[in-house]
Amino acid sequence: MAEYLRARTVDEALEALARKPFRILAGGTDVYPAAVGGPIRDPILDISGLSALRGITREADGYWRIGALTTWTDVLRADLPPWFDGLKLAAREVGGVQIQTAGTVAGNVCNASPAADGVVPLMAMDAAVEVSGADGTRVEPLDAFITGPRRTTRQPGELVTALLIPDAGAPGVSDFLKLGARHYLVISIAMVAVVLHRAPESRRIVRAGVAVGSCSPVARRLRGLEAVLCEADAGAPLEDLAQENHFAPLSPIDDVRATAGYRREAARTLVRRALSTCREALA
Secondary structure (H helix, E strand, O other): OOOEOOOOOHHHHHHHHOOOOOOOEEOOHHHHOOOOOOOOOOEEEEEEOHHHHOOOOEEOOOEEEEEOEEHHHHHHHOOOHHHHHHHHHHHOOOOOOHHHHHHHHHHHHHHHOOOOHHHHHHOOOOOOOEEEEEEEEEEHHHHHHHOOEEEEEOOOOOEEEEEEOOOOOEEEEEEEEOOOOOOOOOOOOOHHHEEEEEEEOOOEEEEEEEEEOOOOOOEOHHHHHHHHHHHOOOOOOHHHHOOOOHHHHOOOOOOOOOHHHHHHHHHHHHHHHHHHHHHHHHO
């Protein structure tokens, strides 16, 4: 039987990780399905009881902090600004209600699936990952933390402790759209998230985040489109600003769910729809 350790504090978890590599168990919604058909052979570090890592708070330094053990149900129930709505829409897509109640935000990020529902809105929100280890704490942009399918920059002795989201200090809206072979409980063909903030006293867009998932080995931000959206009039037809060249960072593949060409076209359609929805909300 594999070694099992249930950490009582964050420091205890970090001390254990400094001694040897453990497979980290938080919500268990990825760990247990991966073990179907056989025993878990890796040493397990259970952090599910660390209440210090759960919850969403607005920090004095202008960041929203989402603790690593915050569940998707926690996200849905939290009183958050409208520009978190896209993240809440994604939360409803993370499996069924049972999975949403157990699965954690950080677990979804660390699993690093190209089709992870939570990663796309978090990326559009400019989220960063707080990683703690024996040498202290570092913060890394989410789009740098995930390096490939099932790969991140987290080292064996490190633990993700939070997601940090900057507050733009301006009114904002967001949207999340997902396309699959059916409406519910499905791996996406393409998904997109859009976050827009406008100046408090005008209709000028001061910050834009656009991310696409399931169309590359990792979710991608469309930086070129974001640059075009910034300084645009929030009341203008923003969806018309999304041009074919803005989707060049994507590298979709053919698989059993869709062709690469269909995925690319779906991503563009979804982005345009999300931009239209955000424009109407900002009006």
